[in-house]
Each structure stands twice: as structure tokens, then as C-alpha cells.
């Protein structure tokens with residue numbers, strides 16, 4: 001698949017078919033993703049490919065715990081989001097639709113063919129913004145280049161994928177469940193499967209370049 005096409009048509013996939021994903025495909029994706037950039041080329045990323053049904057169920061349960069926390073906040077802020085069962089959004093309410101899709105995704109997570117738990121070896125990270133008195137942005141930089149490559153690799157294979165970071169908040173439990181040693185952080189979960197053609201959209205809504213890129217100083221739109 002042409003790279004720019006892949007970049008422009010890679011939505012979060014929340015609905016999958018039951019068809020399994022072969023290990024060879026996931027291996028191929030990881031084999032290409034590993035050429036991502038990392039600070040000092042330390043390559044501290046580590047991925048646990050979870051396909052065992054019991055373990056997937058336990059990972060999904062941990063994810064759901066954090067989704068429940070998130071949804072309580074979201075429900076307060078999203079008008080009309082009133083329940084979690086059935087078709088429950090006013091037509092055209094994009095935020096609500098997204099919540100519904102994500103809620104469905106959470107409910108079906110254990111049945112997604114492969115759950116990729118993306119971790120990083122903390123000692124490999126040079127966190128250059130750690131003394132700025134705000135949350136670090138740089139910290140994850142040397143993991144998420146790899147993760148984005150995984151998402152694009154999935155698209156190239158015709159697979160759907162969805163990235164979530166909720167699992168990171170359950171790190172101690174995830175570590176116990178998957179045998180992750182000390183010094184390794186959980187950075188993301190990527191669910192991978194074949195997209196359900198009935199439910200999967202491909203047209204993405206994103207801001208134009210002029211709104212997100214500036215020339216020379218902040219605020220002057222960067223145009224072609």
C-alpha cells in the first residue's frame with residue numbers, strides 16, 4: 001500500500017470479525033516497525049503479543065476498569081450520553097458516537113484476535129523535559145514512534161487496529177499478569193484484527209495543516 005494512502009486511511013478500528021490473525025503477519029509488522037527511531041537508538045520498546053483467550057480476558061478486564069473511570073468523567077461532559085447498552089446516541093453527535101464505539105470496543109476487547117501490549121525499558125529513555133515542572137511529553141517519544149509504525153503496518157496488511165493507553169494506569173496488575181519485570185513501563189495497548197466491513201469507516205476527520213503548523217513563529221499558518 002502506498003505510504004500516504006496508509007497514513008490517511010488508518011482509523012481506530014473498534015469492530016472486528018472473528019477471523020484469527022496469523023502469527024506470521026504480526027511478526028512481519030513488528031519486523032518492519034522495529035526500524036522506528038528511538039533516542040540514542042536504544043530501542044527500549046518491548047511488545048507482548050497476547051493471543052491466549054484467558055489472558056486476553058484478563059487484559060480486557062483491566063482495560064475496562066480504567067474505561068469505567070474515564071466514562072464517568074465523559075458522561076458528565078457529554079450531553080445526552082445516558083446509557084451503555086444498545087444504540088444510544090442522537091444522530092450526528094460525533095462525540096457521543098465516538099464514546100459509543102469506544103464503549104463497544106471495550107466490551108468486545110477480549111475477543112479481538114491479538115492484543116499487543118507495548119512496553120518500554122525505562123532506563124533507555126532520556127527524558128529531556130523532566131525538570132520543567134509539568135507532565136513529560138518526551139518520555140514516551142522513544143516508544144510511540146514504534147507504536148505508530150505498528151499501526152501503519154496493520155493498515156498495510158489490511159488489518160484494523162486501535163490504540164489505547166488506558167491500560168498503562170493498571171501497570172502493576174498488567175505486570176503481574178504478563179510477567180513484566182521491574183523497570184519496564186506499559187505504554188499502550190494495540191488491539192489488532194480484521195475490520196468488520198459493516199461497521200468500519202475509513203474517512204477520517206482531521207484539522208488542516210494551516211491550523212496545526214506555523215511558519216517561523218506560533219500562529220502564522222504554514223501554507224504551501
Ligand SMILES: Cc1cc2nc3c(=O)[nH]c(=O)nc-3n(C[C@H](O)[C@H](O)[C@H](O)COP(=O)(O)O)c2cc1C
Nearest residue numbers: 010011012013098102105162163164165166204205
Ligand atoms: C494516546 C491515545 C490514546 C487513545 N486511547 C483510546 C482509548 O482508550 N480507547 C479508544 O477506543 N481509542 C483510543 N484512542 C484512539 C482515538 O480515540 C482515535 O484516534 C480518535 O478518536 C480519532 O479516531 P479515528 O482515528 O478513528 O478518526 C487513543 C489514541 C491515542 C493517540
